[in-house]
Amino acid sequence: MPITTPTYDYATIDPTLPPQTDSLGSAAIVTEAYTVIPRSVMRDIVASVLPEWRGTRAWILNRPVASGATTFAQLVLEVEPGGGSDGPEPQAEVEGFVFVLTGSVSVEIDGERHELTPGGFAYIPPAARWSLRNDGGQTAQFHWFRKRYERVEGLEPRAFAGNEQQIEPAPMPGTDGAWRTTRLFDVEDLAYDFHITVVTFEPGAKIPFLETHVMEHGIFVLEGNAVYRLNDDWVELQPGDYFSLRAFCPQACYAGGPGVFRYLLYKDVNRQITL
Template sequence: MATYASPPAGLPAQMTLHTGRAVFTEAYALLPAGVMRDIVTSYLPHWRDTRAWIIARPMTGFSETFSQYIVEVAAGGGSERPEPNPEAEGVLFVVEGSVTLTISGEPHLLETGGYAFLPPGCQWTLVNRSTEPARFHWVRKRYEPVEGIDAPEAFVSSDQDTPIRWMPDTNETWGTTRFVDPADLRHDMHVNIVTLMPGAVIPFEETHVMEHGLYVLEGKAVYRLNRDWVEVEPGDFMWLRAFCPQACYAGPQRFRYLLYKDVNRHARLGL
């Protein structure tokens, strides 16, 4: 079974040097794995035996479309009232353990690598029925409805059951695991997995309107973020506002990250 990075939790030793890589700039933020410790977790209303690292939330003047949590559910924990906002859609991606996700009365076992899309107004619950803690990413966005286009349905999938779509002329070294058809205009966000094989590159500075959350699942790389080249490793989170230039050189192992972006809608004009 695939393995994915998740927060180290705990607490560094008192003699640990302050030589971390955390930074928050006008165009991007880098939250290294080492800052995701016990003391920065939050508890969520109507969730039992659960805590969350909130690694992104809408911020005026920065990244405004989404929030992203890493949720840890102890054995027996979960929620019958998980989502408080009826306008919110969500994606769950399991990085450790397993959970039982019930959508409109139908249970689904999501093991490590499991993926679920939850449309606005979806009736769902989640419980950890195993004997070990489970961890998953929860990406939330306010859905933007469009007249004449139906909202998408809920679905479950997995990393293991979804093929990598390789970019043309890359000899299968740079590709994306796409859980949603990019041409499906019902969806206004994509949460995918990007894979770069050892030594592969993103060969130009992507500069675009989409906001990003990039969580490193495995491997290491040197990532271009605005003016800076930053070394990243498993468990690091990169948070990019719109039009932040980005590129990448993958390291000696396969490099993969979970990617959020907002898509398929007109730019807002004013408030």
């Protein structure tokens, strides 16, 4: 895959501690319907170190907990030059997805190597042999989604990789392109039990109704500003902010500008409800 020059902005985490003169105010919110983890609270002292990784620290944005989003884990990993892992995933039944924010990484999946730059992504099936390394000279940051795969007889997910900048966004019906979705998965392929998309709103565009659905969400703001309706609340969002939504949490969005508003979106799909 050819290396591309980013035409979009990709927000990253700045882990440095704020000065002692800063106020204690924070936009972090935890409710039974949703959680907001703003960029301002993703600092050095809340990072985790994972035993399977070297030269790496992680910010765990979501994990299955009581009253939380239960279908997935989502992390932002920061990997120093020369860092990475030869065995990132400790659970064979878990699938994965990486999306690069800054720097570059090499991902090898069952012997096939992919070079990922900002906007680059890769899907890793469960039980795959894979590794990730930062062979460049710049620290890399990327999202890592993990989900226990829900098997269906006759369906088998396959590894794939790409870059969102090489995918044509699809306009949402009736919006004249003001609301667009870049689909990183083949939405017709039922072998996959989750999707990752990049959603774009032009200034003034909105979700004009309260979406209320069974799919959980993990949403990371890549670029721009907006206000999001979450359950009964309007929440201001800026680049680097993250929020997760439980099933059936009402949601809507208004992008106030001045530039485009873009976010990375996880949702679970394509499976019957287990009773």
